[in-house]
Amino acid sequence: MEALPAVIYRNDDAIYLNGELLDALPENLYIPPHALRVLLSTFCGPFDLLLYLIRRQRFNVLDLPMQTITTQYFHYMRLMQKEDLPLAGEYLSMAAWLCEIKSRLLLPASADVEAEEDPRQDLSQRLQAYMKIQNLAHALDKLPRLQRDFFIPHIDGDESLRALPPPCPQWSDLQAIMRELILRRKLSREHEIKREPYRLDERMDALLRQSLAGGWHNWRPVFRTWDDKQRLIVDFLALLILSKRGAIDLEQQGALLRYRRRLTAEAVA
Amino acid sequence: MMKMYLVERQKELTRRLEAILFAAHEPLSLASLQRLLPEYERSTLSAHLLTLQAEYAHRALNLLEVADGWRFQINADYSEEVRKVQKVQPEKLSHPLLETLAIIVFYQPVTRGDIETMRGVSLNSQALKTLFERDWITVQGCRDVPGRPELLVTTTHLLDDLGMRTLEELKQQCEVLLSSAESAVD
Numbered sequence: 179m180e181a182l183p184a185v186i187y188r189n190d191d192a193i194y195l196n197g198e199l200l201d202a203l204p205e206n207l208y209i210p211p212h213a214l215r216v217l218l219s220t221f222c223g224p225f226d227l228l229l230y231l232i233r234r235q236r237f238n239v240l241d242l243p244m245q246t247i248t249t250q251y252f253h254y255m256r257l258m259q260k261e262d263l264p265l266a267g268e269y270l271s272m273a274a275w276l277c278e279i280k281s282r283l284l285l286p287a288s289a290d291v292e293a294e295e296d297p298r299q300d301l302s303q304r305l306q307a308y309m310k311i312q313n314l315a316h317a318l319d320k321l322p323r324l325q326r327d328f329f330i331p332h333i334d335g336d337e338s339l340r341a342l343p344p345p346c347p348q349w350s351d352l353q354a355i356m357r358e359l360i361l362r363r364k365l366s367r368e369h370e371i372k373r374e375p376y377r378l379d380e381r382m383d384a385l386l387r388q389s390l391a392g393g394w395h396n397w398r399p400v401f402r403t404w405d406d407k408q409r410l411i412v413d414f415l416a417l418l419i420l421s422k423r424g425a426i427d428l429e430q431q432g433a434l435l436r437y438r439r440r441l442t443a444e445a446v447a
Numbered sequence: 448m449m450k451m452y453l454v455e456r457q458k459e460l461t462r463r464l465e466a467i468l469f470a471a472h473e474p475l476s477l478a479s480l481q482r483l484l485p486e487y488e489r490s491t492l493s494a495h496l497l498t499l500q501a502e503y504a505h506r507a508l509n510l511l512e513v514a515d516g517w518r519f520q521i522n523a524d525y526s527e528e529v530r531k532v533q534k535v536q537p538e539k540l541s542h543p544l545l546e547t548l549a550i551i552v553f554y555q556p557v558t559r560g561d562i563e564t565m566r567g568v569s570l571n572s573q574a575l576k577t578l579f580e581r582d583w584i585t586v587q588g589c590r591d592v593p594g595r596p597e598l599l600v601t602t603t604h605l606l607d608d609l610g611m612r613t614l615e616e617l618k619q620q621c622e623v624l625l626s627s628a629e630s631a632v633d
Contacts, residue, residue, distance in 0.1 A: 220542075222542050222543055222546065222566070222568065223566055223567045223568030224567050224568070225566065225567035225568075226567075267569075268567060268568050268569065272567070304567070307565060308565065308566065308567065311546055311549050311550055311553075311565060311566070312546065313625055313628070314549040314552070314553055314621055314625070315542070315545035315546045315548065315549035316545070316628075317549075317620075317621040317622075317624035317625050317628070318545060318548060318549050318552065318621055319540060319545050320624055321609050321617075321620060321621070321624070322523050322609070322610060323608060323609055324520075324607070324608040324609070324610070325535070325538070325608075326537045326538055327523050327526055327537075328520055328521060328522070328523040328526055328610065329520065329521045329526060329529045329533070330518065330519065330520050330521065331469070331508060331519055331520070331521055332472070333469055333470050
């Protein structure tokens with residue numbers, strides 16, 4: 179049987195070497211906490227972390243010691259949590275996978291051993307595929323690349339011809355454009371709907387109350403402002419309605435309009 | 448006398464090609480060169496390109512054929528000098544980006560899902576965006592499965608930027624690098 183490589187992990191403050199408790203970390207294995215933090219944030223995902231663990235311990239991808247790998251994986255996850263690194267779902271899903279494989283290995287082998295495949299097989303295949311991708315990515319990065327490793331000569335001759343100096347604007351053009359802009363702004367002004375300051379029923383009441391005093395009242399519309407104009411329209415409408423309802427009489431006298439309370443038949447008589 | 452005239456005419460064509468390729472901003476294919484010099488046969492142009500290439504072989508400037516055609520480029524041995532003049536920093540590509548690109552290069556056409564499965568992490572959208580922006584990858588059709596996911600492939604522009612003529616050449620070069628790295632470890 180092959181000798182297991184040295185396995186070192188820290189569980190809280192205790193340090194184990196091949197399962198034996200140690201007083202302190204062997205000096206040549208000490209990783210400064212700061213370096214560890216940097217290391218943790220550089221993993222490209224759970225596969226990357228697993229591969230790192232496997233490579234560091236010089237394990238064989240084809241013959242994974244699940245117990246050790248799973249323990250170390252969980253240890254790193256705990257460290258990541260401690261360092262407040264975002265633990266993405268894929269790390270947790272990998273943890274679940276590792277646990278599943280471990281538990282399946284712990285089950286007593288059934289009679290038809292040959293029919294059952296090694297539960298680690300899928301994982302090691304995925305790891306190998308990922309390792310290949312990592313290596314290819316590394317090779318791809320090493321290939322000479324334009325703008326990093328080699329360059330292309332440029333003649334800017336035609337470029338400079340194309341880029342004529344922008345024409346200097348004329349003062350009169352600017353004025354014309356400004357005028358147009360102001361005009362356009364006016365055109366695009368939002369249409370505002372204002373609440374009517376005069377209400378028809380209120381004005382009808384007011385006019386009727388006046389007419390109650392008896393006698394003819396001259397209607398003297400004033401229109402100096404926009405406001406007056408609105409009032410005029412509402413008042414005129416109020417007079418017409420009152421007249422139609424038979425509450426007042428309207429009479430035109432020259433340019434003026436006058437009104438009075440309609441007298442009942444008896445009163446006229 | 449006649450012979451001298453002919454030789455001069457030959458040299459003239461080489462010089463015209465030289466001027467065109469030098470001023471071009473993109474690699475020029477044989478077809479586009481012929482559009483610019485319609486009075487010549489493709490085979491003639493091709494022969495003159497090789498002459499020109501040979502003439503430049505020992506200079507800092509070389510004539511090369513890449514995926515999209517012929518272009519001049521400064522020999523990588525003199526990149527340090529170029530960087531000094533242009534004051535550019537060699538850019539670094541992130542690991543997720545390189546891994547994503549490697550998957551597309553070697554397993555294309557692939558879907559976004561394929562990339563996620565192979566890398567074991569959800570897709571780094573920034574990496575993919577950069578690859579699209581650089582015009583290194585493009586969408587080519589959909590896979591005929593539910594959801595019809597888009598299939599990603601590499602472009603000739605990627606090959607241009609890596610100084611390659613074909614995808615096979617690119618893959619081969621990577622494999623060579625891989626095996627040399629492995630033998631170095633052993």
